[in-house]
Amino acid sequence: MSAAVMTYDRNVGRWEPNARGRLERAALELYLERGYEQTTVTEIASRAGLTQRTFFRHFADKCEVLFAGSKWLQELIVSTLSSAPDSAAPIDAVCAALQAAGVAIQEGGDQARQRQAVIDANPDLQERELIKLARIAAAIAVALRERGVADPAASLTAEAGIAVFKIAFGRWIIQDGGADLPELIKASFEELKTVTAGS
Amino acid sequence: MSAAVMTYDRNVGRWEPNARGRLERAALELYLERGYEQTTVTEIASRAGLTQRTFFRHFADKCEVLFAGSKWLQELIVSTLSSAPDSAAPIDAVCAALQAAGVAIQEGGDQARQRQAVIDANPDLQERELIKLARIAAAIAVALRERGVADPAASLTAEAGIAVFKIAFGRWIIQDGGADLPELIKASFEELKTVTAGS
Numbered sequence: 001m002s003a004a005v006m007t008y009d010r011n012v013g014r015w016e017p018n019a020r021g022r023l024e025r026a027a028l029e030l031y032l033e034r035g036y037e038q039t040t041v042t043e044i045a046s047r048a049g050l051t052q053r054t055f056f057r058h059f060a061d062k063c064e065v066l067f068a069g070s071k072w073l074q075e076l077i078v079s080t081l082s083s084a085p086d087s088a089a090p091i092d093a094v095c096a097a098l099q100a101a102g103v104a105i106q107e108g109g110d111q112a113r114q115r116q117a118v119i120d121a122n123p124d125l126q127e128r129e130l131i132k133l134a135r136i137a138a139a140i141a142v143a144l145r146e147r148g149v150a151d152p153a154a155s156l157t158a159e160a161g162i163a164v165f166k167i168a169f170g171r172w173i174i175q176d177g178g179a180d181l182p183e184l185i186k187a188s189f190e191e192l193k194t195v196t197a198g199s
Numbered sequence: 200m201s202a203a204v205m206t207y208d209r210n211v212g213r214w215e216p217n218a219r220g221r222l223e224r225a226a227l228e229l230y231l232e233r234g235y236e237q238t239t240v241t242e243i244a245s246r247a248g249l250t251q252r253t254f255f256r257h258f259a260d261k262c263e264v265l266f267a268g269s270k271w272l273q274e275l276i277v278s279t280l281s282s283a284p285d286s287a288a289p290i291d292a293v294c295a296a297l298q299a300a301g302v303a304i305q306e307g308g309d310q311a312r313q314r315q316a317v318i319d320a321n322p323d324l325q326e327r328e329l330i331k332l333a334r335i336a337a338a339i340a341v342a343l344r345e346r347g348v349a350d351p352a353a354s355l356t357a358e359a360g361i362a363v364f365k366i367a368f369g370r371w372i373i374q375d376g377g378a379d380l381p382e383l384i385k386a387s388f389e390e391l392k393t394v395t396a397g398s
Contacts, residue, residue, distance in 0.1 A: 089397035090394060091394055091395055091397045092397055126330075127326050127329070127330055130326070130329045130330060130333055131325075131326055131329060134329055152366050152370060152387060152390055153390060153393075153394050155366050155369075156362065156363065156366050156387065156390055156391055156394055157394045159362035159363075159365060159366060160359055160362050160391060160394065160395060162362075163355065163358035163359050163361075163362050164355065164358075166358060167351050167354050167355050167358060170354070171351060188351060188355065189395075191351055191352060191355055192355055192359060192395050193395045193396065193397075194352075195289060195290055195352050195355055195356045195359065196290055196359060196388075196391050196392045196395045196396075197392065197395075197396070198288035198290045198291055198392075
């Protein structure tokens with residue numbers, strides 16, 4: 001999910017290839033090895049073979065390494081939603097947008113699973129993850145209103161979509177490589193249709 | 200939502216009627232008047248005509264005044280869910296349990312609206328509210344599994360139920376006394392059925 005870019009490291013006086021990606025990988029490794037709380041920015045930079053100064057050019061703090069992708073993911077979801085055909089039912093447009101997010105997450109390989117393991121081990125990070133999802137739900141509701149969907153349908157579809165995404169992502173994580181995330185998202189939307197229809 | 204109980208205040212050497220309720224009302228008043236951050240426990244106790252010591256016999260801190268009811272609400276939802284007839288569809292059992300919570304919230308009069316105004320003004324409290332709702336969703340999923348509902352249906356129904364509850368509660372808050380919360384919950388479940396069915 002991070003673009004491969006060259007970063008000029010002023011401290012060592014050379015251009016570092018993909019400093020951001022290296023910092024992300026180093027941080028995840030350290031968070032898993034010794035715990036998120038116990039890891040310092042100095043250690044992350046050192047593991048990545050970069051300076052602290054380079055770290056702070058990319059991230060505000062060690063928490064942001066885990067959440068910098070959220071904004072990007074939200075933008076991807078909103079733009080996919082906005083470009084859905086007018087004829088698409090809101091729930092189907094939201095499903096397609098979340099599937100696009102699923103494709104992107106899956107392309108990141110093990111990163112999403114490692115990130116989730118770090119988050120699962122830390123209550124503060126779990127809170128931040130909940131906030132992230134609530135923000136994405138709010139952004140989806142705004143995008144639906146822009147498509148002409150009235151409330152409460154817009155908010156309900158957005159919240160239901162995020163509920164489905166959480167369940168599908170959780171199923172994908174525990175299946176450990178044996179499942180396709182976009183397919184699980186689609187299947188969970190179908191399941192939601194079944195459970196809401198009732199007996 | 201708080202039982203009217205007599206509390207013995209050791210500092211003033213007498214039994215105080217409904218100290219807990221008085222502390223809750225005093226806290227809400229102060230949070231709304233001067234802001235949550237700016238209010239101290241000393242001020243809350245003083246406004247309630249009680250001592251700090253009495254405050255701490257009822258609440259761990261000034262945040263708990265706002266969230267002490269959550270555990271009680273969760274227990275009400277879970278017990279209502281567990282006592283639903285076996286023949287009830289999971290989504291209908293969850294709807295009935297959340298309607299029971301709606302009745303209890305409504306019986307508290309203005310308290311829920313005042314509490315929400317305090318929470319809306321403070322990002323930290325908004326996070327805690329999200330955590331509270333996530334916990335209730337997890338508890339509903341457990342109760343559904345105990346009723347024999349398999350996953351992912353149990354988790355999906357629980358998450359969808361909380362999504363519906365959030366929307367209905369938000370609608371109730373803005374209608375400012377002009378609506379019935381349990382009815383709004385029921386209507387939002389119907390709306391969810393409509394939006395998930397798609398075009």
